[in-house]
Amino acid sequence: MSELRWDPLKRHWVIIAADRGRRPSDFFTAETPTPMTSCPFCYGNEDKSPQEIFAIRSSGPPNAPNWKVRVIPNKYPVLRVEGEVKSRAYGPYDVMNGIGAHEIIIETPEHAKGMADLTVDEISDVLRAYRSRILDLRKDLRLRYLVLFKNHGIRAGATLSHSHSQIIAVPLVPPVTVTELGVCRDFFELKDRCLFCDILDFELQTGDRIVKDFPEFVLFAPYASCLPFELRLMPKKHCHDFALLSDSELEGLARAMKDMLLRLKEVLKDPPYNFILHSAPSLKPRPGRPDFWTSIEYDYHWHIELVPRITPIAGFEWGSGFHINPTPPEEAAAFLREAAV
Amino acid sequence: MSELRWDPLKRHWVIIAADRGRRPSDFFTAETPTPMTSCPFCYGNEDKSPQEIFAIRSSGPPNAPNWKVRVIPNKYPVLRVEGEVKSRAYGPYDVMNGIGAHEIIIETPEHAKGMADLTVDEISDVLRAYRSRILDLRKDLRLRYLVLFKNHGIRAGATLSHSHSQIIAVPLVPPVTVTELGVCRDFFELKDRCLFCDILDFELQTGDRIVKDFPEFVLFAPYASCLPFELRLMPKKHCHDFALLSDSELEGLARAMKDMLLRLKEVLKDPPYNFILHSAPSLKPRPGRPDFWTSIEYDYHWHIELVPRITPIAGFEWGSGFHINPTPPEEAAAFLREAAV
Numbered sequence: 065m066s067e068l069r070w071d072p073l074k075r076h077w078v079i080i081a082a083d084r085g086r087r088p089s090d091f092f093t094a095e096t097p098t099p100m101t102s103c104p105f106c107y108g109n110e111d112k113s114p115q116e117i118f119a120i121r122s123s124g125p126p127n128a129p130n131w132k133v134r135v136i137p138n139k140y141p142v143l144r145v146e147g148e149v150k151s152r153a154y155g156p157y158d159v160m161n162g163i164g165a166h167e168i169i170i171e172t173p174e175h176a177k178g179m180a181d182l183t184v185d186e187i188s189d190v191l192r193a194y195r196s197r198i199l200d201l202r203k204d205l206r207l208r209y210l211v212l213f214k215n216h217g218i219r220a221g222a223t224l225s226h227s228h229s230q231i232i233a234v235p236l237v238p239p240v241t242v243t244e245l246g247v248c249r250d251f252f253e254l255k256d257r258c259l260f261c262d263i264l265d266f267e268l269q270t271g272d273r274i275v276k277d278f279p280e281f282v283l284f285a286p287y288a289s290c291l292p293f294e295l296r297l298m299p300k301k302h303c304h305d306f307a308l309l310s311d312s313e314l315e316g317l318a319r320a321m322k323d324m325l326l327r328l329k330e331v332l333k334d335p336p337y338n339f340i341l342h343s344a345p346s347l348k349p350r351p352g353r354p355d356f357w358t359s360i361e362y363d364y365h366w367h368i369e370l371v372p373r374i375t376p377i378a379g380f381e382w383g384s385g386f387h388i389n390p391t392p393p394e395e396a397a398a399f400l401r402e403a404a405v
Numbered sequence: 406m407s408e409l410r411w412d413p414l415k416r417h418w419v420i421i422a423a424d425r426g427r428r429p430s431d432f433f434t435a436e437t438p439t440p441m442t443s444c445p446f447c448y449g450n451e452d453k454s455p456q457e458i459f460a461i462r463s464s465g466p467p468n469a470p471n472w473k474v475r476v477i478p479n480k481y482p483v484l485r486v487e488g489e490v491k492s493r494a495y496g497p498y499d500v501m502n503g504i505g506a507h508e509i510i511i512e513t514p515e516h517a518k519g520m521a522d523l524t525v526d527e528i529s530d531v532l533r534a535y536r537s538r539i540l541d542l543r544k545d546l547r548l549r550y551l552v553l554f555k556n557h558g559i560r561a562g563a564t565l566s567h568s569h570s571q572i573i574a575v576p577l578v579p580p581v582t583v584t585e586l587g588v589c590r591d592f593f594e595l596k597d598r599c600l601f602c603d604i605l606d607f608e609l610q611t612g613d614r615i616v617k618d619f620p621e622f623v624l625f626a627p628y629a630s631c632l633p634f635e636l637r638l639m640p641k642k643h644c645h646d647f648a649l650l651s652d653s654e655l656e657g658l659a660r661a662m663k664d665m666l667l668r669l670k671e672v673l674k675d676p677p678y679n680f681i682l683h684s685a686p687s688l689k690p691r692p693g694r695p696d697f698w699t700s701i702e703y704d705y706h707w708h709i710e711l712v713p714r715i716t717p718i719a720g721f722e723w724g725s726g727f728h729i730n731p732t733p734p735e736e737a738a739a740f741l742r743e744a745a746v
Contacts, residue, residue, distance in 0.1 A: 069628055069629035070629060071627065071628070071629035072588065072600065072604075073584075073585055073589075073600065073601075073604075074581070074584060074585065074588075074629075075584055075588060076629075076726065076727070076728075077629070077727060078629040078630065078631050078728045078729075078730055079727055079728065079729045079730065080629075080730050080733050081729050081730065081731045082733050084731035086633060086731040086732050087736070087740070088634075088673055088740055091633070091673065091676070091715040091716070092674060142721075142729050154628075155607040155611070155628075156604050156607055157628050157629065209725075211721055211724055211725045213719075213720035213721055213724050214720060215719045215720045218717070219717055220717065220719060220720065221716075221717040221718070221719020221720060221721075222719075230721070232721055232725075234725070234727065238724075238725035238726050238727050239725070239726030239727070240415070240724060240725055240726040241725065241726075243414075243415060243416055247413065247414055247415075247416060248414075251413075259413065259414065259497065260414075262497050263413075263414075263497050266496040266497055270496070286412070287410055287412070287495075287498050288410035288411060288412035288415075288417075288418070288419040288421075288498065289419065289421075290419050292427060292432070293429075331429050332429055332432065333433060335432070338719060338720030338723055339720065340720055340723065340724025340725075342724075369724065371723060373717070374432040375432070375562075376559070376560055376561065376562040376714070377718055378554075378556045378561060378562020378563075378679060379554035379556045379561065379562060379679030379680065380483075380552055380554050380562075380571070380573055381562075382554075382679055382681065382712060383552055383554050383579075383581060383679070383681030383682075383710065384552045384573075384575070384579035384580070384581055384681075385417065385579050385580030385581040385582075386417075386418060386419070386420055386552075386575065386579050386580070387417075387419045388419075388420045388422050388483050389420065389421050389422065390422045390425035390427040391427045391428070392421050393421075395428070399428070399429055
């Protein structure tokens with residue numbers, strides 16, 4: 065079973081995924097994509113993966129072909145649903161049971177297609193699957209936050225090349241989210257406004273970092289981008305929670321995402337990338353713990369963050385926490401704005 | 406000129422190194438090491454690099470062969486010494502001049518040797534160069550912290566294969582350091598003890614994660630290691646500042662470092678890695694700013710952190726701030742302990 069271990073010096077939890085138990089020789093395997101015949105995410109290979117949790121399909125029974133989007137538990141989950149969230153002290157450290165969930169959203173039955181190659185309707189289906197899984201996983205009050213993300217390409221951490229996203233449900237709100245939520249709450253308390261809305265207003269006003277202004281969304285390069293060609297896709301309408309989006313809003317988002325991914329593919333030649341959904345945590349209070357984010361509907365603004373992984377995170381970044389970005393976001397935005405899509 | 410830009414949402418500064426101005430095509434260059442004839446760090450090519458700042462040499466004039474260790478300014482510095490530290494607001498953000506320094510410590514004249522291949526005397530010379538540069542750079546009160554690190558291998562961010570380390574002097578104490586210093590100060594206030602000393606005691610007592618117990622140093626795998634085979638090398642004698650080490654202590658450290666690097670090379674087949682020196686910041690107070698770390702000599706404990714870069718930092722880690730480590734540190738320590746060195 066996995067453990068969450070607390071580092072008192074760095075003040076953060078680390079997931080020690082002992083089930084994955086990687087020995088030295090496991091790190092020397094060749095970096096080649098999975099050959100098509102054995103891909104567990106392809107049509108006809110449904111028996112090579114765990115039973116599906118959710119699917120969008122035109123007809124036919126579960127765990128057989130004819131699906132458009134298929135959600136399965138990860139065969140090698142980082143965190144498992146079985147058990148109770150318990151923590152205890154261990155010398156100067158703390159340790160917690162690795163309770164959570166780990167799901168894979170297979171975005172298409174077609175092995176060779178990336179997310180950028182899917183139609184707007186197909187991406188809409190993927191987004192509907194995200195929404196559905198988020199709403200379902202939130203029923204489990206042990207899961208304090210759902211990290212929804214995509215790894216595309218080996219250098220971005222993808223171990224299977226067939227296009228998929230993942231949800232890891234964690235028993236604690238993650239550090240990145242805690243900071244963002246805290247900042248937004250403090251800002252709202254002070255100014256009665258959403259900080260994200262302020263940033264969006266400022267970015268639209270200067271225009272320097274805007275890649276594309278869609279009817280319902282804005283795609284821009286963040287002012288303090290950590291990595292070259294980093295992007296943020298944000299809804300114009302203030303809303304704290306991705307899962308509240310209507311079908312027609314999801315279609316608008318699918319359109320914007322396809323545009324974003326095509327621009328990236330064009331300008332950076334199909335780079336490895338990660339995207340991460342930043343959305344509000346479940347608002348249901350935990351027994352014995354008061355709800356900390358009382359104004360979250362007003363102060364937080366969901367969005368998607370995308371980072372191409374074209375430069376390594378080197379010793380300076382790892383050791384200091386400062387990032388060095390050699391491509392000013394204004395230049396990145398200009399290249400992406402001019403891409404022929 | 407570089408800029409430091411403040412992200413109000415993530416509460417961190419990012420260095421936008423516009424001088425490095427990398428365009429999309431710059432990211433598609435082949436990942437091959439520099440051929441030996443053109444390496445600016447080799448004997449006889451001293452004119453291909455900036456004038457040296459410091460060197461350890463047996464005889465002869467500066468900027469000519471016969472050196473053992475050579476320190477030069479980075480030709481493409483992330484931060485520059487010229488100018489004044491100034492910050493201003495920009496819409497919802499902040500921006501600061503990119504003042505600092507960026508130096509390269511060339512560890513050996515021999516192109517093909519890694520740090521693990523150097524003799525203990527040669528590594529001692531490298532450590533003496535570190536100490537000398539730290540003491541000199543601290544005279545500049547604008548430089549609030551010195552990040553000393555090494556990138557070995559392309560996946561760890563090394564752009565030249567000739568063995569070298571770097572110092573980037575920054576006008577702000579970095580986030581990772583701020584957290585560590587704050588934790589140690591708070592712990593000392595509460596318990597009148599150094600938290601690192603407590604951790605060292607506990608690790609030596611259990612022994613599970615100890616790789617090697619040297620006379621003056623301990624090499625161990627941290628309990629909450631973020632990455633597989635992560636290591637910490639810590640002096641047994643409480644001391645906040647690496648730069649206070651005597652020549653004989655540096656020799657002991659060189660011996661421990663060579664052992665650490667050889668074990669890593671043996672078990673993980675010369676993996677890419679980063680190491681980072683964690684030492685106290687300069688204690689000289691800045692005009693107009695009181696000194697925040699008054700008990701630092703008692704509460705902080707310098708050490709070296711090493712991370713092999715054999716797994717990518719994927720979307721989950723980037724987006725959440727949680728790390729997933731598939732190799733329990735107890736197992737990593739066992740493999741490294743048993744290495745034939």
